[in-house]
Amino acid sequence: MEYEAHIILPEYLILLLFFPSGCLIEAVNLKSSNRNPVVHEFESVELSCIITDSQTNDPRIEWKKIQGGQTTYVYFDNKIQGDLAGRTDVFGKTSLRIWNVTRSDSAIYRCEVVALNDRKEIDEITIELIVQGKMATLHCQESEGYPRPHYSWYRNDVPLPTDSRANPRFHNSSFLVNSETGTLVFSAVHKDDSGQYYCIASNDAGASRCEGQDMEVCESLEKIILKSSNGLYHLCPQTFSVDDLNIAGIIGGVLVVLIVLALITMAICCAYRRGCFINNKQDGESYKSPGKHDGVNYIRTNEEGDFRHKSSFVI
Numbered sequence: 001m002e003y004e005a006h007i008i009l010p011e012y013l014i015l016l017l018f019f020p021s022g023c024l025i026e027a028v029n030l031k032s033s034n035r036n037p038v039v040h041e042f043e044s045v046e047l048s049c050i051i052t053d054s055q056t057n058d059p060r061i062e063w064k065k066i067q068g069g070q071t072t073y074v075y076f077d078n079k080i081q082g083d084l085a086g087r088t089d090v091f092g093k094t095s096l097r098i099w100n101v102t103r104s105d106s107a108i109y110r111c112e113v114v115a116l117n118d119r120k121e122i123d124e125i126t127i128e129l130i131v132q133g134k135m136a137t138l139h140c141q142e143s144e145g146y147p148r149p150h151y152s153w154y155r156n157d158v159p160l161p162t163d164s165r166a167n168p169r170f171h172n173s174s175f176l177v178n179s180e181t182g183t184l185v186f187s188a189v190h191k192d193d194s195g196q197y198y199c200i201a202s203n204d205a206g207a208s209r210c211e212g213q214d215m216e217v218c219e220s221l222e223k224i225i226l227k228s229s230n231g232l233y234h235l236c237p238q239t240f241s242v243d244d245l246n247i248a249g250i251i252g253g254v255l256v257v258l259i260v261l262a263l264i265t266m267a268i269c270c271a272y273r274r275g276c277f278i279n280n281k282q283d284g285e286s287y288k289s290p291g292k293h294d295g296v297n298y299i300r301t302n303e304e305g306d307f308r309h310k311s312s313f314v315i
Helices: 011-018 247-273
Strands: 029-031 038-040 045-047 050-053 060-067 070-076 088-091 095-098 107-114 122-132 136-138 150-155 175-178 183-186 195-203 206-209 213-218 223-228 231-234 298-300 307-309
Touching: 029 122, 045 122, 070 088, 136 213, 150 175
Parallel strands: 038 122
Antiparallel strands: 029 050, 045 095, 060 070, 060 107, 088 095, 107 122, 136 183, 150 195, 175 183, 195 206, 195 213, 213 223, 223 231, 298 307
16 A cells, blocks of 8 residues: 655745745835825825835835826826925825815825836835815704794805705705704815805795805815804904014014114214204303403304404403
């Protein structure tokens, strides 16, 4: 009877037998610490792209933005491209940092690395960025109506659906209307949401319309303003930073004022030293010079403008 011997080797030993030593890491590999970052508008965000394995010291790095079926460069040829230029930089050699993000930055970003010295030369990773806008709530309430009224909201005389997603006309908005409580809630306000808003409360007895309010959404400084005949209402606190002040201008103005005051002071001192402010007009026709002891009287006349001897004097 013949017996066959079977040797079972672990998988990693089989790989070492069939592949040269060290080839397991001769491939560029990427990872990300956050594949689905979610941030609010006007904040900063980091798109993480980390090389875990590579034999290439200086790989080629590219970032692309995929939005609405179009692909555009974000980082190419060692430069930030497109609308992100000026508010984006590269850190950690391969990752991106974006400041002051807006809803238009919501997209899929693809990090591509080409390492020519690796057996697997190319690797890529995608990151989906979601930018959420600021919330805002408009209230409409009729406390005396009976039966209890239902509420409807209008923007620029156009009725709003209870859910903006239900009407393609409002695809750029994200709001919900509660017809029972009369609230209009924007989960993320956008500049296109600016306009005049008013609500109508109605029941079987009739309808009542509230005063219209103009809502202006300013995408800078994180500011949303409601305007009405009663004044301005800020849904978000205004931000006021030192950068808004012209510090250099203020300092320069103070220095100019100080220099002018110093020059005026010096001019006054020089004038006093020259006697410009001494009144040389004397009352009377004659006086005795305190510095003379020769017994001579001196008289000053307006015609001569100086002193002269009298016609008679005593020796």
